[in-house]
Amino acid sequence: xxxxxxxxxxxxxxxxxxxxxxxxxxxxxxxxxxxxxxxxxxxxxxxxxxxxxxxxxxxxxxxxxxxxxxxxxxxxxxxxxxxxxxxxxxxxxxxxxxxxxxxxxxxxxxxxxxxxxxxxxxxxxxxxxxxxxxxxxxxxxxxxxxxxxxxxxxxxxxxxxxxxxxxxxxxxxxxxxxxxxxxxxxxxxxxxxxxxxxxxxxxxxxxxxxxxxxxxxxxxxxxxxxxxxxxxxxxxxxxxxxxxxxxxxxxxxxxxxxxxxxxxxxxxxxxxxxxxxxxxxxxxxxxxxxxxxxxxxxxxxxxxxxxxxxxxxxxxxxxx
Numbered sequence: 156x157x158x159x160x161x162x163x164x165x166x167x168x169x170x171x172x173x174x175x176x177x178x179x180x181x182x183x184x185x186x187x188x189x190x191x192x193x194x195x196x197x198x199x200x201x202x203x204x205x206x207x208x209x210x211x212x213x214x215x216x217x218x219x220x221x222x223x224x225x226x227x228x229x230x231x232x233x234x235x236x237x238x239x240x241x242x243x244x245x246x247x248x249x250x251x252x253x254x255x256x257x258x259x260x261x262x263x264x265x266x267x268x269x270x271x272x273x274x275x276x277x278x279x280x281x282x283x284x285x286x287x288x289x290x291x292x293x294x295x296x297x298x299x300x301x302x303x304x305x306x307x308x309x310x311x312x313x314x315x316x317x318x319x320x321x322x323x324x325x326x327x328x329x330x331x332x333x334x335x336x337x338x339x340x341x342x343x344x345x346x347x348x349x350x351x352x353x354x355x356x357x358x359x360x361x362x363x364x365x366x367x368x369x370x371x372x373x374x375x376x377x378x379x380x381x382x383x384x385x386x387x388x389x390x391x392x393x394x395x396x397x398x399x400x401x402x403x404x405x406x407x408x409x410x411x412x413x414x415x416x417x418x419x420x421x422x423x424x425x426x427x428x429x430x431x432x433x434x435x436x437x438x439x440x441x442x443x444x445x446x447x448x449x450x451x452x453x454x455x456x457x458x459x460x461x462x463x464x465x466x467x468x469x470x471x472x473x474x475x
Contacts, residue, residue, distance in 0.1 A: 162199050163221035164231045169208040171235035174252035185372035219259045228260040233329040240278040242370040282344040313416030316342045321409030322459035332378045337472050343419045350423035366438040406449045413445035
């Protein structure tokens with residue numbers, strides 16, 4: 156893929172991120188941070204792209220001609236769909252943007268519809284299959300004595316989820332990257348449930364955002380790193396099994412999942428009394444710890460990646 160195509164795909168993704176015009180300020184801040192953090196990758200100055208999109212200095216008609224190959228047009232469309240679905244159901248404005256994008260990129264209607272359905276199915280999977288999920292209210296759920304909570308089991312579940320999401324980071328498909336967010340949400344749900352809370356998706360999303368993990372921005376960062384590192388796309392039958400490919404991956408999915416899990420344990424064990432700043436501080440602290448653990452668990456992450464395919468990823472999101 157040429158640098159101009161890569162730049163165009165990143166621009167389309169940013170246009171998708173702001174398509175609904177209703178992003179929370181903290182999400183905008185996270186997207187800006189990502190643009191600055193990846194600023195000079197592959198010769199692309201992302202802070203400038205971010206400002207161009209925010210100030211509406213670029214449009215679809217101006218960026219689409221740079222996508223010369225069928226593969227780059229398909230990848231741009233898939234990334235835009237995943238960006239719009241990352242935080243849940245698409246808004247009317249996002250639907251209109253994707254329809255315009257599909258026409259501009261000349262994506263066939265059946266192919267566009269098939270991918271949208273796959274992405275929407277992943278984004279809309281309930282936190283708990285077959286369970287009644289209600290909003291968390293008050294300061295406590297059904298009282299669960301601390302001694303009856305399987306802390307070792309939760310720790311194992313957190314580590315396993317971090318390894319799985321680290322493995323997903325090694326897969327090139329756009330939907331594999333998108334799966335990381337619902338799996339993180341399911342982990343937080345499970346931890347809350349173990350402490351006596353029944354949580355809805357709105358509560359879990361708010362928990363992630365308060366800790367400093369935006370949904371749209373997290374997808375953009377994960378997919379952006381893959382794209383700029385040359386991993387994103389349907390390569391080798393959809394699997395990356397080589398250890399060498401790990402060099403372009405930051406391990407951020409392992410780190411963020413591990414940190415979210417352990418911060419969620421503190422939060423629900425303490426009766427949800429941590430302030431927003433305390434949550435952010437706790438997340439930052441555990442993130443440092445997780446970064447130190449990443450290399451230790453890298454062989455398990457790579458081994459897990461070698462066993463995954465698209466069907467298994469979707470089954471995990473569904474809880475099977």
